[in-house]
Amino acid sequence: MITTINLNSYIKSSIEVFLFHSFKLVISYVVLEMDMKNRSRYEVIAAMLRSCYRRESRTKIMYKAMLSNDQCKLYLDSLLQYGLIQQVEFNDKMMYVITERGNKFLTFYEQMKNLLPNFIEVSEDYYGVQNENKVLNSIA
Structure with a gap:
């Protein structure tokens, strides 16, 4: 009792x-x-791509990459545009999954990060978004 x-x-x-x-x-x-206060765009993109290894919803990607809803939408649109992720429908829900090109980006990003640890932050501060577009277009 x-x-x-x-x-x-x-x-x-x-x-x-x-x-x-x-x-x-x-x-x-x-x-x-x-x-994560001063993450570069590349770090955010890499975090989002890592979260898309399995099919994930936008909400889960947002939480895993620690982004606001607006930031997540903008990045997802860019990742889709560059072919780094693709949308798939699963159980009547829109999900996102990394593409082969996205895997290439992650591989190159990790190699660059290991070889030149400060390169990403310095180049982004100096060149800004133009440099990001050149890198994304070069992995076609």
Whole structure:
């Protein structure tokens, strides 16, 4: 038989567990956000492409890449335009999946990041969007 004392202690321990896990999530989100404050466009694109290895909805891509809804829409349009992802319909939902060209981009991005760690940030600061378009067009 459940007594009031047992029920109260169960509720208290459940609340403590919930608060602990919530606190862990908030802390991990803050740490991730601090790391991602100054992400380059290429880092955002790479994060979005990584999230599209499996079919994903726009909402899941947005959360995995830590973008706002407006940012996600703009990037998805660009990724579709450049052929880095494709739209597929699955269970009456629009989903996105990475293409072969998107995989090439990720491979080149990782190689460039390993060879020249500061190149992406410096070139983007200096050349801006024009440089991004040249890189995306060169992987055709």
